[in-house]
Amino acid sequence: MNEFNVKSKIYFGRDALQYINNLKGKKAFIVIDPFMVKSGTINSITNLLKNTNIDFCVFSDIQSDPAIEIINMGIKEILKFKPDIIIALGGGSSIDAAKSISAFGTALRRVYEKHTEKPLFIAIPTTSGTGSEVTGYSVITDKKKKIKYPIYGEDLIPDVAILDPELIKTVPKAITADTGMDVLTHAIEAYVATNATDYSDALAEKAIKLVFKYLLRAYNDGSDMEAREKMHNASCIAGIAFNSASLGLNHGMAHALGGEFHISHGRANAYLLPYIIEYNSDLENSNYNYASKKYREIANFLQLTSSTVERGVVNLVEYIRGLMVNLNIPTSLKKAGIDKEIYYKAIPSISKIAMEDKCTITNPRSAKFEDVVCIFKKVYGE
Numbered sequence: 001m002n003e004f005n006v007k008s009k010i011y012f013g014r015d016a017l018q019y020i021n022n023l024k025g026k027k028a029f030i031v032i033d034p035f036m037v038k039s040g041t042i043n044s045i046t047n048l049l050k051n052t053n054i055d056f057c058v059f060s061d062i063q064s065d066p067a068i069e070i071i072n073m074g075i076k077e078i079l080k081f082k083p084d085i086i087i088a089l090g091g092g093s094s095i096d097a098a099k100s101i102s103a104f105g106t107a108l109r110r111v112y113e114k115h116t117e118k119p120l121f122i123a124i125p126t127t128s129g130t131g132s133e134v135t136g137y138s139v140i141t142d143k144k145k146k147i148k149y150p151i152y153g154e155d156l157i158p159d160v161a162i163l164d165p166e167l168i169k170t171v172p173k174a175i176t177a178d179t180g181m182d183v184l185t186h187a188i189e190a191y192v193a194t195n196a197t198d199y200s201d202a203l204a205e206k207a208i209k210l211v212f213k214y215l216l217r218a219y220n221d222g223s224d225m226e227a228r229e230k231m232h233n234a235s236c237i238a239g240i241a242f243n244s245a246s247l248g249l250n251h252g253m254a255h256a257l258g259g260e261f262h263i264s265h266g267r268a269n270a271y272l273l274p275y276i277i278e279y280n281s282d283l284e285n286s287n288y289n290y291a292s293k294k295y296r297e298i299a300n301f302l303q304l305t306s307s308t309v310e311r312g313v314v315n316l317v318e319y320i321r322g323l324m325v326n327l328n329i330p331t332s333l334k335k336a337g338i339d340k341e342i343y344y345k346a347i348p349s350i351s352k353i354a355m356e357d358k359c360t361i362t363n364p365r366s367a368k369f370e371d372v373v374c375i376f377k378k379v380y381g382e
């Protein structure tokens with residue numbers, strides 16, 4: 001028996017933040033990164049909270065790829081403040097951190113205070129990338145071991161997601177590019193994942209189409225509000241798709257690569273995407289497998305020429321490489337300036353981590369350790 005559901009209530013569009021005006025509650029715990037405080041973005045929330053007489057406390061220690069230590073600090077703050085609302089405002093890092101802080105904080109309050117109510121969790125993304133506002137994933141990093149752990153639980157899915165494109169206008173070009181490629185990778189991986197269904201496919205297809213139409217526009221002109229809004233929707237739609245279908249080897253390897261070399265999540269996904277599509281399609285050895293046929297479907301609905309399955313896969317890969325060039329994302333790790341000796345030395349350990357990553361399980365082609373090593377070598381480039 002299959003199941004599909006969307007737990008989060010989604011408010012979207014240019015006045016979506018107005019949802020806060022009708023919020024009922026006493027104490028809101030805001031999880032945010034320091035840039036959001038410095039840039040004044042936080043005021044768009046705190047001003048509304050003041051109108052509603054909701055008391056608030058700001059936890060602004062979030063860094064990109066949130067570390068276990070930061071989560072521990074957040075839990076201590078939540079145990080002191082005892083909120084009935086949690087608001088995560090920021091990119092995937094702030095939302096993921098808030099999810100873990102909320103989940104562990106709530107569990108501890110249940111044990112020590114016999115407090116059984118779960119706070120209302122509101123996620124307000126300020127990047128169009130992770131879809132974390134509607135997923136049950138929280139990616140936490142062990143900085144000492146350099147490992148990113150994707151934790152999953154239905155309890156981690158936010159109750160409310162607010163998608164206000166006004167908050168995205170300030171995202172710089174490079175982050176627009178990286179996070180946009182994250183959306184594309186989520187949607188493509190969800191479309192070919194072993195858990196994909198008609199329901200997740202419908203959403204993944206829409207997200208892919210939106211990215212191909214609007215990512216370059218948002219990148220070239222950050223004030224193009226139509227493109228910003230469409231990319232924000234694409235990010236959330238892809239999030240719903242992969243929350244149901246799960247992801248694949250691309251994410252397993254990106255977590256390992258990003259954890260070791262401090263590469264942003266979206267960019268790590270982008271480096272890998274063309275190679276993972278080629279690997280999954282296995283064009284040399286298989287008589288058109290499940291993945292290659294689904295990649296061809298993508299090529300078809302993007303109206304890339306695909307007279308055969310092979311042509312469809314090749315054209316999709318070429319199109320993605322072209323998109324990366326237009327987004328100024330280097331097409332190899334060598335071009336990105338990563339030291340070859342250090343990289344090659346790390347390949348065995350990051351390959352092992354990628355094999356153990358939860359996301360790898362639902363990849364359409366079952367990967368062996370040697371395959372992962374080989375892909376990591378290809379991604380480095382000649």
Ligand code: NAD
Binds near residue numbers: 063064065172175265
């Ligand atoms: P991020 O949250 O790390 O933010 C990247 C940078 O962008 C930060 O410096 C931040 O201050 C800045 N920024 C954010 N919003 C901005 C704005 N509006 N204007 C200007 N600057 C802004 O990046 P991200 O890509 O959103 O999130 C990445 C994290 O999310 C990674 O840890 C990744 O593993 C995780 N992730 C989670 C999921 C999930 O489902 N939970 C999915 C994919 C990735």
